[in-house]
Amino acid sequence: MFQKGTNLTDIITFNSVNKTYPLAKTRALSDYSITIEKGEFFCLVGPSGCGKSTVLKLIAGLETPSSGKIIAPENIGMVFQLGALFPWLTVEENTAFGLKMKGTDKTKIRELTNKYLDLVNLREFHKKYPRDLSGGQRQRVGIARALAIEPEVLLLDEPFSALDFLTTDELHKDLLNIWQETKKTIVMVSHLMEEAVLLADRVGIMRDGKLCKVIQVSLPRPRSYKKEDFVNEVQKIKNIIGE
Ligand code: ADP
Numbered sequence: 001m002f003q004k005g006t007n008l009t010d011i012i013t014f015n016s017v018n019k020t021y022p023l024a025k026t027r028a029l030s031d032y033s034i035t036i037e038k039g040e041f042f043c044l045v046g047p048s049g050c051g052k053s054t055v056l057k058l059i060a061g062l063e064t065p066s067s068g069k070i071i072a073p074e075n076i077g078m079v080f081q082l083g084a085l086f087p088w089l090t091v092e093e094n095t096a097f098g099l100k101m102k103g104t105d106k107t108k109i110r111e112l113t114n115k116y117l118d119l120v121n122l123r124e125f126h127k128k129y130p131r132d133l134s135g136g137q138r139q140r141v142g143i144a145r146a147l148a149i150e151p152e153v154l155l156l157d158e159p160f161s162a163l164d165f166l167t168t169d170e171l172h173k174d175l176l177n178i179w180q181e182t183k184k185t186i187v188m189v190s191h192l193m194e195e196a197v198l199l200a201d202r203v204g205i206m207r208d209g210k211l212c213k214v215i216q217v218s219l220p221r222p223r224s225y226k227k228e229d230f231v232n233e234v235q236k237i238k239n240i241i242g243e
Pocket of ligand 1 (some may be wrong): 021022026027028033046047048050051052054055084
């Protein structure tokens, strides 16, 4: 649907959004405006409590704004820390969960479940339970489950924060491949500037419920932590945050 004042390449728009949770003394978001383009990898960074997860919940429709306007697609996939899998369901059943909820027919569920378990390299684990998987594998199932509903936007809330460095490194590469293959719009929350610069096209820097600055990361991919221009870009963001 065409909205006046909205660029056709924009997929998410917040216009002067305020959010105050019931019983909370302060606003979680204050006069918050942001535009995210179709197909881009956008990363939100900022200190704990600055409102990053609130932005994701508002995009997903899990929370409503206290005032202001939000335009976002209805079909949104969300990946949580550690996959947030149902322990009593197999890998296959976890992946199919959103599709079942939507009433998708069995053949289509099998097709999509296989497709996305292939994409995250876990097809052979389809009969296993979350307890049989490593942390990285669980998070891959979380990603497959979010993608299985074929969402227009994929939201990730600090998805790798509980994983060790090597696993995270592997999942960063996988996520970039998935992004390039599926051409999804990705909005990810991170508390690590290095992770944001490694992955994102643009980084939104938040503080106290506000978006202070948006930085375009123009470094070519694949990016490397060790290169001087990478380190400079990270430092630029740290200077703005005040670290
Ligand atoms: P971040 O993701 O940057 O850590 P959040 O969006 O989780 O920040 O939280 C922003 C602010 O809103 C914090 O002060 C937090 O305590 C508050 N908050 C978040 N969720 C709720 C809630 N359900 N009820 C009340 N306050 C909340």
